[in-house]
Amino acid sequence: MQINGLIAKMHTHLNSGVVQYQLPMGDKLLNMNDLINQSISLEFNGEIVCSNCKERTNKSYSQGFCYPCCQRLARCDLCIMKPETCHHHLGTCREPQWGLNNCFNPHIVYLANSSGIKVGITRKSNIPSRWIDQGAITALPILEMNNRLKSGKIEMALKDYVNDKTNWRKMLKNEVEHTNLSTKRDDLFKTISHLIDTLSAIMLDNEALEINYPVVKYPSKISSLNFDKTPKIEGILQGIKGQYLLLDTGVLNIRKFSSYHITLIY
Numbered sequence: 001m002q003i004n005g006l007i008a009k010m011h012t013h014l015n016s017g018v019v020q021y022q023l024p025m026g027d028k029l030l031n032m033n034d035l036i037n038q039s040i041s042l043e044f045n046g047e048i049v050c051s052n053c054k055e056r057t058n059k060s061y062s063q064g065f066c067y068p069c070c071q072r073l074a075r076c077d078l079c080i081m082k083p084e085t086c087h088h089h090l091g092t093c094r095e096p097q098w099g100l101n102n103c104f105n106p107h108i109v110y111l112a113n114s115s116g117i118k119v120g121i122t123r124k125s126n127i128p129s130r131w132i133d134q135g136a137i138t139a140l141p142i143l144e145m146n147n148r149l150k151s152g153k154i155e156m157a158l159k160d161y162v163n164d165k166t167n168w169r170k171m172l173k174n175e176v177e178h179t180n181l182s183t184k185r186d187d188l189f190k191t192i193s194h195l196i197d198t199l200s201a202i203m204l205d206n207e208a209l210e211i212n213y214p215v216v217k218y219p220s221k222i223s224s225l226n227f228d229k230t231p232k233i234e235g236i237l238q239g240i241k242g243q244y245l246l247l248d249t250g251v252l253n254i255r256k257f258s259s260y261h262i263t264l265i266y
Contacts, residue, residue, distance in 0.1 A: 003030060004263040006049055008064065009255045010243055012132045018212045019132050021240050023254065025264065032240055033214045040266045041234045042252070044227035047261040057259075064258035074098045083121060083152030103148035109155060109201075111181045111188075112136035114242075115167035119158045121151040128209060133255070135171040135242035139209050140181040142188070144202040154201060157192050172244060172251055174218040181208045215239025215246060223250035227257050 005026020013020050021032040048057050050066035052073060057066035062076040070076045074095040079085045086103060093099040106124040111117055114136040122130040124144065131139035145151040155164065162184070170176065189196065189203065196203065217238040225233050225247070235247030243255040 002263065002265045003028060004045075005261065006051075006259055007254065007262050008051065008258045009133070010240075012129050014128060014132075014211070017210060018214060019240070021214070023264075025262065030264070032237075032245075035237050035266050036214050036239060037216055038237055038266055039235070040237050040247075040264060041232065042227075043232040043263045043265075044257075045261050045263065046231070048259050049261065051259045060257070060259050063255055075102075083148045084156045086147075086149040086152065089149075104146070107145045107148050107151040108141045108204075109143040109145065109151050109158070110139055110141045111162070111184055112139040113176060113179055113181065115170035115176055116163060117179055117181065117184055118163045118166060119155055120164065121148070121155050123148075128211065131209070132211060133243055134166050135168075135213070135244075137176055137211055138178075138181055139211065140185060141204050141206050142185045143196065144204060145199065150199045150201070153199060154192070154195065157195050158188055161188060161191055168242070169222045172219060172222055172241060172246065174215070174241075213239065213241040215241055217246075217248075219246060219251060225250040225252040227260055227262075 003025050005028065008024040010032065011022040011024065011029065022029040023032050048060050050057050050069055051064040052069040053066060055066055061067055061070035065076060072094060074093055077094055079087060087093065088099040088103060107121055108124050108127060109121050111119055112131050112134060114134045128139065143154060215238065233252060235249035237245060238248055239246040243253060245252040245254060
């Protein structure tokens, strides 16, 4: 069968602890789990359309935007990557109302194990999709804050004791040691107890969530595939983890190519 359209980050949800993936292609959603162990072909036809203004662009910025939109939209500002630099209170937010809607609502500080223990933050409404996108095999919410800036300050403090990055190659190889996130949480609470009180953070006592991915074979060597270099990508889909398709010919980061027009044959 053949399907084509502009792609975006895969939709995800958990079903009995296993991630279910749907790939947006135009106005359709393709169930990718059904294609595991099948031969597939994905071909980029050279068209990229900004996910905001819908104009054609020669290059995608910030995962799906044209350059003018990337410079104008608050969701593309540096503070999205570095929440501790939020500047809404200074009156300099690119989109003040967007900032109010997205940054001034409940945020979660969490621990996750994707290639080792890491700390991160996300809007409460993004759980568990944020953890899935990072390829975490376990995740644990540890603190709840009422805005993004406060959660960013907590994250910055915890970075002195735990990593804030995922080693994506180890994650895709599934070279992950199983660790007790609850024990680590309790240790970290002791180190930043004063900051927790100062920022009025709510300490959470949840159990860690276990996440399983639809993978029949993990790659032993990582070869990254790129539509800009190789417009047509083919191979047997051996699994999906994070936002990556694991093919026997290499790995493809779907999120990186948001707003690309792709033809998929299976």
